[in-house]
Amino acid sequence: MIEQNLCMSCYKPINNPICESCKIEELLSLLAGYPIFIKTKIEVIKKIRRHLQRETLENDALCIICGKNTLSICSNCFMLIAAKAFKDVDLNREIMGQFLYSFGRQISNRRTT
Ligand SMILES: [Zn+2]
Numbered sequence: 001m002i003e004q005n006l007c008m009s010c011y012k013p014i015n016n017p018i019c020e021s022c023k024i025e026e027l028l029s030l031l032a033g034y035p036i037f038i039k040t041k042i043e044v045i046k047k048i049r050r051h052l053q054r055e056t057l058e059n060d061a062l063c064i065i066c067g068k069n070t071l072s073i074c075s076n077c078f079m080l081i082a083a084k085a086f087k088d089v090d091l092n093r094e095i096m097g098q099f100l101y102s103f104g105r106q107i108s109n110r111r112t113t
């Protein structure tokens, strides 16, 4: 039996099994170290959540961090959504670039294999 967890957005297999709420948690904890207003952070998270709620696919595998939620989106698509959200709130481009770079590295280091 092949277990494949597909991303709800690009329909490619998800290769690092972290659910969207854990991704948001990671994003928040990393964001804490950046000089960004709390108000802006809250706005960014709200926008990300709104983008994520549009559709869901039924995947079986559970998140490797919380072990509770199933997977729905790959890291690439999550990053795209995050970048869009940052743009929406007019975040300084330099900060945004730095942030997305370290966030991408952080979540890809969570790979299980
Ligand atoms: Zn995807």
Ligand SMILES: [Zn+2]
Binding pocket: 018, 019, 020, 021, 022, 023, 063, 064, 065, 066, 067, 068, 069
């Ligand atoms: Zn999780």
